[in-house]
Amino acid sequence: MTLPAALPTIRPLDPHAINRIAAGEVVERPASAVKELVENALDAGATRIDVAIREGGRALIRVEDDGCGIRAGELPLALARHATSKTDGADLLDIRSFGFRGEALASLAAVARLTLTSRVAGEEAAVIAAEGGRLAPVRPAALSRGSVVEVRDLFFATPARLKFLRGTRAEAQAIADVLRRLAMAEPFVAFTLRDLTEGERLVIRLDAEVPDLGDPREALRRRLRAVMGRGFSEGAVAVEAEREGHHLTGWAGLPAEARGAATAQHVYVNGRPVRDKLLLGALRAGYMDVLASGRHPMAALFLDCDPHLVDVNVHPAKAEVRFRDADCVRGLVVGALRRALAPLRPAPLLAEDLVEAARPEPLAASLGFPEPRPSPRAVEAAFRAQAPAFAEAMPPAAPWVTAPEPAPEEPDHPLGVARAQLHGNWIVAETAEGLVLVDQHAAHERLVYERLKREAARGPVPTQALLIPLVVEMAEDEAQRLADAASDLARLGLVLEGFGRGAVALREVPAALAGADGAALLHDVADALAEDGGAGGLQRRLDAVLASAACHGSVRSGRRLRPEEMNALLREMERTPNAGQCNHGRPTFVALRLQDIERLFGRR
Secondary structure, eight states: OOSSSOOOOOOOHHHHHHHHHHHHHHOSSSHHHHHHHHHHHHHOOSSSEEEEEEEEEEEEEEEEESSSOGGGHHHHTSTTTTTTTOOOOOOOOOSSOOOOOOHHHHHHHHSEEEEEEEEEETTTOOOEEEEEEEEEEOOOOOOEEEEEEOOOOOTTHHHHHHHTTOOOHHHHHHHHHHHHHHHTOOTTTTEEEOOOOOOOOOOOOOOOOOSSOOOHHHHHHHHHHHHHHHHHHOEEEEEEETTTTTTEEEEEOOGOOOOOOGGGEEEEEEEEEEHHHHHHHHHHHTTTTTOTTTBBOOOOEEEEGGGEEEOOOOOOOOOEEEEHHHHHHHHHHHHHHHHHHHOOOOOOOHHHHHHHOOOOHHHHTTTTOOOEEEEHHHHHHHHHHHHHHHHHOOOOOOOOOOOOOOOOOOOTSSEEEEEEEETTEEEEESSSSEEEEEEEHHHHHHOOOOHHHHHHHSOOOOOEEOOOOEEEEEEHHHHHHHHTTTTHHTTTEEEEOSTTTTTEEEEEEGGGGGTTTTTHHHHHHHHHHHHHTTHHHHHHHHHHHHHHHHHHHHHOOOOOOOHHHHHHHHHHHHHSSTTTBOTTTSSSEEEEEHHHHHHHHTOO
């Protein structure tokens, strides 16, 4: 072994170097700086927070609040590392504020040009400046109340960090996302974001909500509507559950209105926005049975618990947490979501999309000309001219009107009463408020799936033996997967055994799937086992198999149904949990209200 010519010397780093190194952990990009400064304002009790940026936060970040302020004599200490007013360090689990490490302001002062102006009620305002970690003396200033923090030339002291920032627009968007995420949990605080890059542009304006004494959560719902949109507010279902000191509230979007990216998933722990793997994994698990592959639900979930049950001091940016009882929290989230999503509900955004897609475009507008509008006098003259013709065509009025025969079922059920079947696949039902269009195959697929799950949970699934075992030839890897899972499949009513290389003999099938195509069923079950890959545990593997099996036992597209069969399908949908989506996450029905139909024909 070759020794170095000279032993390296251990020596302490320069304080400025230490601050710049620490700043790299706390302030990763301009959005991180905004997050830290806004959280400080919230900890100060602010009811109004104004943020202004320039060039995506590189050139300027200014955060102004009306909080309690900082005394003039404590301003230098506020820019020192590990100096904070939020904890004495005796119990790092009893954290009831956003900040507690005392690193944010010191980190920003180390890598940027920072100015902190503050005023405490009843005292004079003061200002302190820092550049690259070097502090200037405290000076008198003019300020009515609260604090103003200006950060200019971010990362000028660490130029290498600038090379890793994204474009101005991307950084500005990240800042807006951070501010919206913080604002969602603080409905009684007003937020604004202005971009000063080219003139002045108001990006976000969220007024403080007024408390609702009748429903304390209504203010939060209004704030979520302002941030996430009307579609989420109206279509989401309320979530509320409690277990062993953990209280979960919030709203979950319907599966039919999921998105292609996980950008609308917001999880909070004691009011703190987090990107925790446990909670986001539990969110996905709660939608496992009702969401299409590649789709991501919209949700805003708020978990509150005693601070001693969760450790927030595990990540420099405080984006992750650790729960004392992780299994309890995961079970709480998954169970609450499944219960909330189980009842049958129409998806309002689907109805709006259908109306917009089917709305006819006026011919004149499609040609690029303004739509002709007759004058009121012309319309009146046309009505007078048409009146005699209408009168001659109308039959004479009867002295009384005979009531029609009552329908076998009245349309007072949630899914109404079936009136027609279109193209052998779509059931049209009349409801008290409009009509419902049902995909008979998708709906029955969910019903069969839930029935198979109930039977599997109760014990051995009722089976039907095949008179002659069905020998199915397939690829060797598919046959091997089925053979390896034979004992698990037998619990689900699929009794099979190997039949040489690349072949499987099917002997029994679940009674609910009697008459299904056995060969296609086995191929799909093998595919389901391959897609799962064994990563989700036994129950997930079994559910994937049952979902594939249910597809083969459901009503096929093109089959004509009698009225009593269609109504029986609707009634069973109303009794079955998760009947609003098929096994693949697609919607099983679309509900149109009368006002939606009137909009379709231009009556509204």
